[in-house]
Amino acid sequence: MRRDIFQAIADPTRRGIIALIALQAMTPNAIAENFNTTRQAVSKHLRILTECELVKQEQQGREIYYSLELEKMKEIDKWLDQYRKIWETRYNQLDTILSTIKKQKK
């Protein structure tokens, strides 16, 4: 199942997790220590983030480390940038039209 990335980052705990593991890869236990919540809840958040492909897991010995999927985070910015360009173009066109109408009125 494909999840909504923005749903994933709308939750404050999940945003906290992202901020934490952006600095270094961490185990679920180490992540849970930073939150006032159960280890189980943190696991659930990690599962959602993994399903969104925002985080990746890596086995090191007996531990699983979670780290941020930087490319995916960039992807979000990329399509927001596309959206920005749509508005920029649209508004450039409106600038032109407004100036044309103003000239016609004179």
Next chain:
Amino acid sequence: MKNDLLFDFTVDKAKKTVTIVKEFAAELPLVWDAYTKQEILDQWWAPKPWKSSTKFMNFEVGGRRFYAMVSPEGQEHWSIQKYTSISPKTNFKIYNAFADKDENPELPGSEWDLNFSEQNGTTTVSVTIYNESLTRMEKMIEMGFKEGFTMTMENLEKLLATLPR
């Protein structure tokens, strides 16, 4: 931008909003018309080479605008905008949703809040778009604007160069 008029685009991922603020070198009544009159709106709403084609538009509370973004190949992407609130020349609100060609909206849509103000002949328009799910935005871009974009910017530059200043 061809001038130094403000264009600002901000994203608040936590609040799931996008806000676009733009200044125009025109008086408020004209800018208001450009957003609320079909014949002007269709001239700028679609980033070229796409075309905006409005089938009907009733600018009144509860009224709707049903329009298509038409690609250069003639492909139509329909949307319905319902006007949920209007304060003349100050603010209006829209509920925007993609639709099929038979006016059936594809929910959920997005909520738009448009504010207009004028100072010394410069009109500022602030558009805040709230998306229940920003996947919609992703969809909109997937729908084809992506490919057209580089071309769009070039076309626009050409067009601007031909227009009298």
